[in-house]
Amino acid sequence: MAGRGRPPPAAFAVPTIDVSAFEGADATASDDVVRRVKEACERVGFFVVINHGVSDARARDAMAAARGFFARPLEEKMKIASLKKGYIPVGGCDNAVRPTNMHEKYSCSRVDGVDAVSDPYYDASASPDAALYFGEQNRWPESPSGFREAWEEYYRAMETLASRLMRMFALALGADAHHFETRIDKHVTNLVALRYPPLDLDLDARADADADEGPDETIVERVKPHTDPTTLTILAFETGEAGGLQVLPDRRGDGGDASGSDTGAEVDEWIDVPSVAGGLLVNLGDVMRFWTNDAWKSTRHRVVARRETLALDRLSLIFFHMPNYDAVVDAGDFGAAVVNDARPRKYPAFKSGERSHFNQLMRDEEGLPDRQTLKEGTNARGD
Numbered sequence: 001m002a003g004r005g006r007p008p009p010a011a012f013a014v015p016t017i018d019v020s021a022f023e024g025a026d027a028t029a030s031d032d033v034v035r036r037v038k039e040a041c042e043r044v045g046f047f048v049v050i051n052h053g054v055s056d057a058r059a060r061d062a063m064a065a066a067r068g069f070f071a072r073p074l075e076e077k078m079k080i081a082s083l084k085k086g087y088i089p090v091g092g093c094d095n096a097v098r099p100t101n102m103h104e105k106y107s108c109s110r111v112d113g114v115d116a117v118s119d120p121y122y123d124a125s126a127s128p129d130a131a132l133y134f135g136e137q138n139r140w141p142e143s144p145s146g147f148r149e150a151w152e153e154y155y156r157a158m159e160t161l162a163s164r165l166m167r168m169f170a171l172a173l174g175a176d177a178h179h180f181e182t183r184i185d186k187h188v189t190n191l192v193a194l195r196y197p198p199l200d201l202d203l204d205a206r207a208d209a210d211a212d213e214g215p216d217e218t219i220v221e222r223v224k225p226h227t228d229p230t231t232l233t234i235l236a237f238e239t240g241e242a243g244g245l246q247v248l249p250d251r252r253g254d255g256g257d258a259s260g261s262d263t264g265a266e267v268d269e270w271i272d273v274p275s276v277a278g279g280l281l282v283n284l285g286d287v288m289r290f291w292t293n294d295a296w297k298s299t300r301h302r303v304v305a306r307r308e309t310l311a312l313d314r315l316s317l318i319f320f321h322m323p324n325y326d327a328v329v330d331a332g333d334f335g336a337a338v339v340n341d342a343r344p345r346k347y348p349a350f351k352s353g354e355r356s357h358f359n360q361l362m363r364d365e366e367g368l369p370d371r372q373t374l375k376e377g378t379n380a381r382g383d
């Protein structure tokens, strides 16, 4: 998939960042990791991390467990059906971002700490917010055996990695490394497995034989263009390859090039996400975009199948990191680093939960058929 068409200008390529030196003995090397992460966040909002501290086996085991679960009979899977925490079959829910006939899904939320009912934050009877996030328990498949353990371990590994990334972000924004700690220590993150079955479609019947630079009829969107509502999202792919995941860098505004050159104005093409052995793909979501007053990108992405990948049975494992639902997202936290004469303040502070994927309020206010859907050329994201 990579290598189709022209390579993206360097400013928009998805970089690979070795994060092993972060918080290590060599302060200069650690600073360098932060500098590279900052650059990626400003330019493209996507990067691949390597030497991230999550063993390959963790991801492999969680993937294998998901694959094993999806292979179970439908009646068995439906025993743990749930829109929020559990199974959704192919065709099982109305979702404008992910066409529902193109995937089945399993998800869980927090695996530790949520039983602390003495803390009203977790007590579903204490507030509508608590009920929204903690009114339902995770639903674990009975088979394959070891599913729950594999997922819990992976979830914890993702929590650790997300916290590390958030420390990098804090430093990159000129704040104390622990700035986000009290805003994410009760996070409401979902871990989601999406299985996209092979598609039985005849693309040639839809378009001319030459599909290479072709119009949209030559591809099928397994996931439509959207931004994530998250702080950050961490993706792993079963084959190690992104398999059709593409990004559309934002060419509005400052174009993403810190040098002020015009590369930003040139890109209007979807860019294939590179495959990097042992890498995990990280992207910023809307929460970080709001938190940085648009200095950082929450970049549109989608998943496509082309003729040669229609038969691919694709599996992705996605950690949609969301802060505490009561965390205040305020660009003022970072002072002149993100709010200055050249970049006047765009958003009032808001509580993270007001814009989360479980919350339908913004969707209505923004007139969206789906809260994640972006309409070209409009302020559909609430700005």
Ligand SMILES: O=C(O)CCC(=O)C(=O)O
Residues within 6 Å of the ligand: 098, 194, 223, 228, 235, 245, 301, 302, 303, 316, 318
């Ligand atoms: O499955 C994937 O690779 C990405 C899906 C995605 O972007 C999403 O669900 O937000």
Ligand SMILES: [Fe+2]
Residues within 6 Å of the ligand: 226, 227, 228, 301
């Ligand atoms: Fe996404």
